[in-house]
Amino acid sequence: MVAPSVPHSSPARGRGDRPEGTVTRGTTGTNRLRRMDRWIAHALGPALRSAERPPTAVDLGYGAAPWTAVELSARLRAVRPDVRTVGVEIEPERVAAALPYAEPPLLTFRRGGFEVPLDGGEGALLIRVANVLRQYEEAAVGPVWERLCGRLAPGGLLVEGTCDEIGRRHVWVALGPEGPRTVTFAARLTGLDRPSELAERLPKALIHHNVPGRPVHAFLTDLDRAWSAAAPYGAFGARQRWIATCRSVSGSWPVVDARGRWRQGELTVEWSALAP
Template sequence: MGSVTRGTTGPDRLRRVERWLAGPAAGPLRTAVDPLVVDLGYGAHPVTVLDLQRWLRRVRPDVRVVGLEIDPERVAAARELTAGLPGAPRFARGGFELSVPGGGRPVLVRAFNVLRQYPEEDVAGAWELLRSRLAPGGVLVDGTCDEVGRRAAWIALDAGRGPRSLTLSVRLGGLQRPSEVAERLPKALIHRNVPGEGVHDYLRALDAAWARAAPLGTFGARQRWVAACAEVARSFPLLDSPARWRLGEVTVAWAAVAPAGGALRPPAGS
């Protein structure tokens, strides 16, 4: 289920989300009975699937990574390129239904630069279908990044409760203002960066805090970013700490940035 995407990719393009998945988001994988992970819509080359497996083996050496693509030619090419590699991921044709060879429900699904290529109105249905295929306690990550992985943004969704957070991750060197990442927001938010929307308020707050922290730039962009995040944390429900901020990363609770009008909001009480 789904449509063929452009399929552009490259080595280490998704390193920012992989570092996060092997770090603060690793809990479900660490405790899973079946450590099954799906990289959905990996593109024209399987390199990001191999990258993901390498990172996640730090958490679970026995992780089972499956790359799913709707284009059968891409699946055939991935199998050919990885043939003979010891412990290589498996590749299969599949889409939002998450038909994994041999069965099983993944504890983690990464769908990067996939839903960005779909209409906004299709996002909620895709999220619902993907979440219904997760193992109990599983996590879906829907995100987007630039061509070389220097700016990325992703939404984490729980199997049961839906969207829970938005993470921004940027290369601090050369950053003029945090809102530069806006063009890489996932589809659920990219058209919502307008006055009256939570994500717009959040990005404006980051920009303002970044500007006020300019004097700390003398000590490096990292110190400036940490100070900006600390200021924003006084007004927004940030879910991480300076240990993550120092990486050019910041995570906020979904309720603070969810689209206005109730669209794509978590269930009441979540």
């Protein structure tokens, strides 16, 4: 994916009508962010349905093709039909290429960066940033999070994370206006040898801290241990083994979801337990 990139240790500031950031890689693909979208639709469902006015969602840095914004729009509209999704890209050519897929006012595309250009300075109920910040220096992540959280509407959510090329393995951080809240691990369970394989998809804020003595390493170690102990459940399928694994680690880690989400191949933990 592509999005505004921080070339050094802090986000570039826009000057005049120049978006904040620079162009990064633009690779993307259809259905790549389905696991993240599914979680977002669940987590934001109450806020989407209860909003008095049509809420706005932003796909920040959708890439060289608009598929992720198109899919996000469709998935959110299944929850709230009048939700307005805005795909934001920093490169004008990518915005132009996306325009034939627009469905105003429900799906639009515009040029922009971390300033998140919305009409009238409107706040977004959702800002999604996928496969972007892993391309930055770690020192840039905190300032970018703070900048984007400042563009959220009350009750809004910033979701930032990384997945593999076809969306089988994904890890993301969810943040509210006050900062990070949770970390979610999501995977296609068939073919998963051990949960710690998700470590290669940790967001930039965590990936360099997956070393002995750090919380995220301890968590993944415990997850592998529980997965191994749950091997007998594999006779009933990978899903049942994952559910048993999640149940086990929930006894010693602050897991915030339950069986309904575990069945989806997800596990969500409080950010404070894994924070560097």
